[in-house]
Amino acid sequence: MKRVLLSTLLILFGLISFSQSKNYNGYKVSYEETKGSVVLTFVIDTFDVAVKEINGQQFTTIKFPHGVNTFKKGFAELPMLNTALQIGDQNDVVISAEGEGFTEIKLDYPLLPSRGTIYRDQDPEKVPYVIAPESMVDAWYPGELAESTDPFVFRDTRGVNIYAYPFEYNAVKQVLRVYKSVKVVIKENTKKSTNPIKVKPSKVDASVNEIYKSLYINYSDTKFSNQLDEFGDMLVIYTSRDASAIQPYIEWKRQKGFNVTTQQVSAGTNVKSIIQNAYSANPNLLYVQLVGDWADIKSDLGTGQNAPMDPYLGCVSGNDYYPELIIGRFSANNSSQVTVQVNKAINYEKNPDMSGTWYKATLGMARNEGAGAGDDSEGDDQHMENIRLRLLSPSYNYTTFYREYDGNSSYVSSNTTASIISSRINSGVSVLNYCNHGLETGWSVGNYSSSDVVNLSNGNKLPVIFSVACVVGKFHRTGGDCFAETWLKKENGGAVATIMSTINQPWQPPMRGQDYFNDILIGGYNYSSNPGNGTSTTASDKRTTFGSITFNGDVLMLAEQYTNTDTRETFQTWTIFGDASLQIRTNTPSALSVTAGDVTGSPYTVTVKSNGSPVQNALVALYQNGNTYRAFTNSQGVASITHSLSSGSATLTVTGYNLGTYQGTVNVGTSGTAPATPSGLSTSNITTNSAKLSWSAVSGATSYDVQIRPQGGSYSTYNVTTNSYNASGLSANTTYEWHVRAKNSYGTSSYSSIKSFTTQANPTGVSLPYSQSFSSSSLPSGWTTQNTGSGITERWSVSNSNKAGGSAYEMKCSYQNVNPGTTRLITPAINTVGKSQITLTFKHMFDAYSSGATLRVQTSNDKSSWTNTTWSKSTSTSNITARTETVTITTNLNSSTTYIAFVVEGNIYNIDYWYIDDVSVTAGSAASTPTVTTGSVSNVTSSSATVSGNVTSDGGASVTARGICYSTSQNPTISNSKVASGSGTGSFSATLTGLSPNTTYYARAYATNAQGTSYGSQVSFTTESGSSVSYCTSKGKNSSYEWIDLVQFAGINRTSGNDGGYKDMTSMQATVNPGSSYTIYISAGFSSSSYTEYWAIWIDFNHNGTFEDSEKVVSGSSSSSSTLSATVSIPSTATLGVTRMRVSMKYNAAPTACETFTYGEVEDYSVNITSRRSDDTNPTIFADELGNENPEIISLFPNPANSILNVRVKGLVGDLPVRIFDIQGRLVKETSTQGDVQTIDVSNLSSGIYIIEVLDEREPLRKQFIKQ
Secondary structure, eight states: OOOOOOEEEHHHHHOOOOOEEEEEEEEEEEEEETEEEEEEEEOOOOOOEEEEETTTEEEEEESSSSBBBBBOTTTTTOOOOEEEEESEEEEEEHHHHHHHHEEEEEESSSEEEEEEEOOTSOOGSSOOOOOGGGGGOOOOOOOEEEEEEOOEETTTTTEEEEEOOEEEEETTEEOOOOOEEEEHHHHHHHOSSOOOOOOSSOOOOOOHHHHHHBTTTTOOOGGSSSSOOOOOOOEEEEEEEGTTHHHHHHHHHEEEEEEEEEEOTTEEEEEEHHHHHHHHOOOOOEEEEEESSSEEEEEETTTTTTOOOGHHHGGSSSSSSSSSEEEEEEOOOOOOHHHHHHHHHHHHHHHOOOTTTGGEEEEEESSOOOOTGGGOOOOHHHHHHHHHHHHTTSSSSOOEEEEESSSSSSSSOOOOOOOHHHHHHOOOOOOEEEEEEEEEEESSGOBBBHHHHHHOOTTTTOOEEEEEEESOTTTTTTOOOOOOHHHHHOOSSSSSEEESSOOOOSSSHHHOOOOHHHHHHHBBBBBTTSSSSOBBBBGGGGOOHHHHHHHHHHHHHHTTTOOHHHHHHHHHHHEEOOOTOOHHHHHHOBBOOOOOOOOOHHHHHHHHEEEEOEEEEOOOEETTTTTEEEHHHHHHHHEEEEOOOEEEEEEEEEEEBBBBBBBEEESOOOOOOOOOOOOEEEESSSSSSHOOOOOOOOOOOOOEEEEEEETTTTOOOEHHHHHHEEEEEEOTTTTTEEEEEETTTTEEEOOOEEEEEEEOOOOOOOOOSSEEEOOOOSTTTTTTEEEEEOOOOEEEEESSTTTSSSSSSSEEEOOOSOSSSEEEEOOOOOOOTTSOOEEEEEEEEEOOOOSEEEEEEEEESSSSEEEEEEEEEESSSSSSEEEEEEEEEOOOOOOBBBBBEEEEEEOOOGEEEEEEEEEEEEEOSOOOOEEEEEEEOOOOOOSSSEEEEEEEEETTTTTOOOEEESSSSOOOOOEEEEEEEEEEEEEEEEEEOOOOOTTTTEEEEEEETEEEEEEEEEEEEOOOOOOOOOOOOOOOEOOSSSEEEEETTTTEEEEEOOOOOOOEEEEEEEOOOOOOEEEEEEEESSSSOOOOOOEEEEOOTOOOSSGGGGGEEEEEEEEEOOOOHHHHHHHHEEEEESEEEEEEEEEEOOOOOOOEEEEEEEEEEEEOOOOOEEEEOOOOOOEOOOOOOOOOOOEEEEEBBOOOOOOOOOOOOOOOOEEEETTTOOOEEEEEESSSSSEEOOSSSEEEEEEEEEEEOOOOEEEEEEEO
């Protein structure tokens, strides 16, 4: 396609006259093209000046809505205005400026000086305002009314940033001059060409077309004749290690509609030139996805902090800081970690939660800090509140914004905690915004750390994260995963994408960027009528991929202060972790209805609807053999795809913003249509475990996919060729949902609407013996009938007669002209558990007519599947006189629901009447215990052995249990240890585990039926000598202040004093059973003051010598010296035998299993895990349940303080020295504690941040407070 964009300045210089304007917060810029030049006029709306006292010094400040100021340290802080102008592919510009209508104001106090860059690892309150001596000159600052940057290249456009300075200041005369407007004239400089465009995409990507509109004052897409309906292309870079793990991601992106190329590189490669060359070869490239950690794939190290600059890899055209490409990274140091992230990204896009209302919830985290120092002079919590107003806008999707703030923010009633934050995330939020301090492994708000992320249980409720914080994305750190990596690598939870920084971020620029991220997310924000300052955006600026949202926000942030190093470094290091092309979700997905036939030519059309209405801007893609063809739907919901598919089949995928995902297979090169969606769904023949699912046959359908699931569960799919399906194996009293779709060689319909039904509850069987004499005119309770056959009606009735030989009443079956037919009289459910034989007796008389029918007795467990017994009679012309029948029944027994039926089947016309009376059911002949023999012993090791057995007779009753029992004493029984091995007769074997080395054991086979348990002969064996397992060491270096003084658990009962930091008590043994729970009692001893102690207990359940995270059975914290209790659950999968238990108590931090720590103690014990019944032998103790206590020993209030500061000291005794230091570490006050709460006069301290220190006998305890 031919590109027809002319150089903007060529258009300007002589061809046409054009004008427009753009409103910013606080000012307006008008744009006018005249012959040979462009004129930009900056007009300010209003301003004011005010006096501000800082540390006793008076300054003048300028109040102007636009929040971007000059930033030269020590010089006056003056508002600056900006806009970006699109220019031609070649040549530079020259500018001239003149001011109009100025006002001069003589100030009483000097203008507030700029403090330069403040980073987020600094306290803004401690960065002083200092007027630089070199600023005190008798001249106007900044000196020029306007300036332009060097031309920059932004993908297929080239532009310049124009800055106007209507505010000027003479520091010597202390005069402020303000121009009402500044006119800037721009002309082309044909003698110089900085950053000319050398490579241009053939198409404008839809996601960047709108970015151009928001960036340039003079951009218009009407200047392009090419299409704007395509995503940019994608490059995936990986090492050989991850070549297989990344393939599902590549395949999905191609199916979705991306043109994906791949590049395998050697580990440790800096991919800067590779990406540059890829863009030169394919300027339609937009996304680059890196796969691997810093050691695998590198970018340049840069900024003053020598940090990775992944985003800067996207600057591939020109020598400027505007990116052309969006860079994302799956940071992983093994293939399994790649797979986790790939699966999360694919599942998020492909399999959304179609009923998920959690998508409408968002979370904001911030602290009451930085007021006056942040962007637009906002504190972090005020900044987050403004974001909250955006997201809860009535025009957008969000209904819930969780405020999780701390620092005593006035916006919330209490400070948040890590547990509250985790509960919000676990309940589901689609977007998380964070703004405050960070560290390599966590955020400061709520002290939320990597360990909290690891413990999340949010499953597929995955947020995307916009984070303003220092070094949380420092993935080149040597001490393990950074915070961002932990979020992405978390399996079954965490986050699906995040943007986090590799450096200590400056205070203001990332706040601007985060504002823009959220502006673009919601589809526009007007700064003229809403809080904050910045470039207003509209609905056309809305983005839906995580990368394009952050990409556009970065560009707008850069444009505001392009010449500011801090802004540039913010962009260069703000790294996308996860899939950069991920299409995010912020609302419950809308289900799609897709109409797509066979592909018989090009273009191929697809219609997409939702709730009956056309869906616009859905991405529709055809994928075949590595080739992708795509188009977006128009306002009628129709996508027209030009393609060159080969005959065969292709994958059709439909995706879109907040839509469900459709994927199916279409035939290529044939004619015909896919079948319609089935209708007329019905459910019949519902029993306790089955149902018949039916629907109207669909014309042209050759098969159907039926999906059924328990309500809220996962679907199972069955393919049938008829328009019904008999669902079996269902659970009783359970609600099921099902739907169906039709298929043929031309395609597949959408699924029908969902139909639901509930299975019958299990009946309660009557007990044996059971009898029924039919003594009234009604059918007895529990008795039922079944009648099947064409036109058949009820055949059974209660007759006031005694034809069968009993007394009136009796049951009567009457003839009907039905052939074939079946009619049954069915007993109530009878409980035959433990029975292998029962006896039925009944009286009957048959009034014959002719042959052709059969009288039977049948049995069933569900009244659906029937089994014939040994009794049956064929009809003839001869009657059967009244008599008593006895039937031995052996089928469908050992069940709580055995049904017996009296049946007539065949030609029912050929009977007259059949009478039934005096029905009795009893247990069969007397049974005995089973006959069982014990076999051989094999596979003897130090801890296990295999013993066989054989049940040769069930004794006349079903064998319900069998196995091997064993003991170190002779003639073991099932009251000793045992291993079960199935039921019924026949040979079996069982493996005995958890045995002690070099020990003689005795074993017998056993079998149990309703009559009892019998045993085979005894065998004996001796286990081999075993080798002991070694464990890591752990201890406290100093236990003089606190120690473990009680451990009581399942037979262990030890009280003790200080054992020097570690005590080996493996000679004491607890006895526990798999699948059981026990109470453990513990307590801490203290020498004087009580401290907050963290407890952790591990049991090596798999006997491998390692205390794994899954084997931590107790954790918590407490400052109590009283007895504490906790519940220990033994997994049913725990290996039998003796193993190790470790009890660890550590001061002020959670212990790990293999560490040496400063204060506390560790004790080791033995635990015998046995299948033999063991009870919790601990006596009942009055104890407090171990919880998670706030370890805060010192609390301060009020904080900030004006004149009085109250210090509460928890758990410490005696008068302890108290010292106060300023932020430079200088001692400014000393006192001591007197009781639990000490009041300190701080009125003589200057405003600022201080550290208070309480000198405990063990260590100094410190806390920060603010003096107002």
